[in-house]
Amino acid sequence: MFDLLGLSTQHEMIYRAMLQRPDLNIAGLAEHLAVSGDQVREALDVLADLALIRLDPQGEHARVVRPQAGLMALLAKVEADVAVRQRQVEATRAAIAAIATAHDDRHQAAEGRILEGVDSVRERLAELAHTTRTECLSFTTGGAQTSDTMEAERPLNQVALQRGIRIRNVYQDSFRNDPATLAHARWMASLGGQSRTTPTLPMRLVIVDRETALVPIDPDNSGQGALELHSPGVIAGLVALFEQVWRAATPFGEQTAPDTHGLTPQERELLLLLSSGHTDESAARKLAISLRSVQRMMTSLTERLGAASRFQAGVHAGRRGWV
Structure with missing residues (x-):
């Protein structure tokens, strides 16, 4: 439990024994815990270095520092280290984003770029999974999703959802007939993703942070790759399209209800x-x-x-x- 504070399981066991039996010396602790005297001495050195105990000059007895003081002081140090590390991570993230932006500025026009082939699209989606700030909206056309597609998407979606990104996706109703695609949608829902279905979709679509959109080069052949778009006017139109389809779609987990004429x-x-x-x-x-x-x-x-x-x-x- 206290490995975060620098204590092994054995160190913790000996520390807890000292709290319960402050009358025991090294030999007594060794006998009480059925460990060797050398193991007890090694643990006492570690505990003393962490300021959890104070050794007497002869080193055969030790006094335990009050846990509220000793352990909380260690935890405060760990928290401070974590805060420093987090600041370093954020600084590194900002540096990576700056490098990526500079690279993109040199290799693409302001309105977007071409991503040729499925691999290029997947690489770009992997980048976006780590840099998305708030939300991802998408249309997934077709019925059953291929195992390769789902395996490629799974870690990316998990990374984004664990970072608190809001993910909304619209599938076609036909996906409800495929157990593997259905299981993938349930897994997404378990992590907080939202899915709906509708009979038809105009094309594949991914919108990130309402600033970047990926649409297929050829809607009838997604294998050719995608266009990455950044134009505010185009993005606004695609977001409006998504929201219109989303409102009319059936939420995942609900059956598609027939209309007043009995039509699904x-x-x-x-x-x-x-x-x-x-x-x-x-x-x-x-x-x-x-x-x-x-x-x-x-x-x-x-x-x-x-x-x-x-x-x-x-x-x-x-x-x-x-x-």
């Missing part, structure tokens, strides 16, 4: 996609579900509308105010 958010979105000209295949990509799931959902909707064909289903859906 995913079913309503499918009808909107198909009515705007999307094929089953493109609707499946937008919803991050399989083509078979789209077809099964559409069959259910057609039956509920009492329609004989998909065209008729669209007409009936429009008349009922479903779309």
